[in-house]
Amino acid sequence: MWQETKHGLYKQFNFINFKEAFDFMSQVSLVAETQKHYPRWENEWNVVKIWLSTHAQSNHITDKDRRLAEAIDGLVKAGEPIDEWSNNSNERLSRIKLYADGGSRGNPGPSASGYVLLDEDDKILEDKGVYLGITTNNQAEYTALKLGLEAAKQRQAQVVDVLMDSLLVVNQMRGVYKVRNRDLWPIHSAILDLVGEFKRVSFTHVPRELNKLADAAVNRALDEALGING
Numbered sequence: 001m002w003q004e005t006k007h008g009l010y011k012q013f014n015f016i017n018f019k020e021a022f023d024f025m026s027q028v029s030l031v032a033e034t035q036k037h038y039p040r041w042e043n044e045w046n047v048v049k050i051w052l053s054t055h056a057q058s059n060h061i062t063d064k065d066r067r068l069a070e071a072i073d074g075l076v077k078a079g080e081p082i083d084e085w086s087n088n089s090n091e092r093l094s095r096i097k098l099y100a101d102g103g104s105r106g107n108p109g110p111s112a113s114g115y116v117l118l119d120e121d122d123k124i125l126e127d128k129g130v131y132l133g134i135t136t137n138n139q140a141e142y143t144a145l146k147l148g149l150e151a152a153k154q155r156q157a158q159v160v161d162v163l164m165d166s167l168l169v170v171n172q173m174r175g176v177y178k179v180r181n182r183d184l185w186p187i188h189s190a191i192l193d194l195v196g197e198f199k200r201v202s203f204t205h206v207p208r209e210l211n212k213l214a215d216a217a218v219n220r221a222l223d224e225a226l227g228i229n230g
Contacts, residue, residue: 001122002069005209008040008053009065012204013076014161015046024048024075031071037064039072047204095120096157098148100164101214102140103222110226111140114217115148117155126151127213129221141166142187144214145173149194149201158199165211173203 002009015021021043028050032038040051050072052065097118104111114129130147132140145162152160164170171177172188173195179188195201208215222228 002052003210004061005051005207008051008059009061009069010049010051010210011069011072013048013050014202015048018045021046021048027075028072031075032068035064035068035071037068039068094155094157095159095161096125096152096155097122098145098152098160098162099211099214100141100144100148100162101211101218102137102142102144102166103215103218104135104137104140105222105226106134108134108136110222111135111137112218112221112225113140113144113147114214114219114221115144115151116213116217117148117151124213125155127217129217129219131221131225136183138166138168138181138184139187140218141169142184142191144218145169146187146191146194149191149198153194153197160198160201162201162203163206163211164203164214165206165208167205170203170205 002011004010013021013024015024025041025043025048028039028041037054040053042049052061052068053059054062054064098115099118100113100115102111102113111132111134112129113132115126116124117126118124128147128151130143132143141164145164148162149160162170162173168177172179173191179185
């Protein structure tokens with residue numbers, strides 16, 4: 001599903017490898033050239049992120065962007081590119097999207113974790129915020145990830161796409177950054193063990209504006225615990 005953001009229509013496409021991603025980008029380039037309307041995109045290995053906006057209209061979203069978005073979706077349906085959520089058999093993996101966030105008012109201070117689970121059609125399956133007491137923002141972020149993965153496991157998900165706006169947590173879970181804070185070692189280790197119980201777990205960094213549901217869950221839990229009226 002394309003999402004309207006301040007940078008334009010946005011969608012992320014996931015493929016099984018770089019070749020599949022590159023072939024997809026090549027097809028998109030041909031369609032874009034035909035329509036004389038060109039996307040902004042990013043590619044990292046098997047992931048392609050696309051933003052569509054109309055430069056002549058001050059980068060606002062217009063019908064030109066929606067037509068190109070529809071054409072791009074048509075490429076996916078027609079070519080049926082193999083993505084990381086399917087296997088080579090007729091059996092479809094159980095896939096869940098997990099948006100997770102954590103927040104601390106004081107760092108350390110009153111903290112909460114929030115997570116939202118969505119199905120393949122972006123239907124919300126679970127939306128939960130948990131008050132943690134006094135802790136740090138990083139502890140709250142990691143706890144949100146752990147709670148979300150545990151909830152996905154309870155729903156018997158085999159594949160989980162984790163989306164967080166914490167670049168630190170995402171890159172530490174990918175192994176790009178080392179976990180230097182010893183206080184985070186136990187929960188980081190516990191999450192790695194939990195990840196091993198799934199068929200596949202991917203970690204993607206998203207802008208804060210695309211993590212609003214989990215952020216709202218955090219603030220609901222904090223406001224309720226601190227007696228703040230909405």
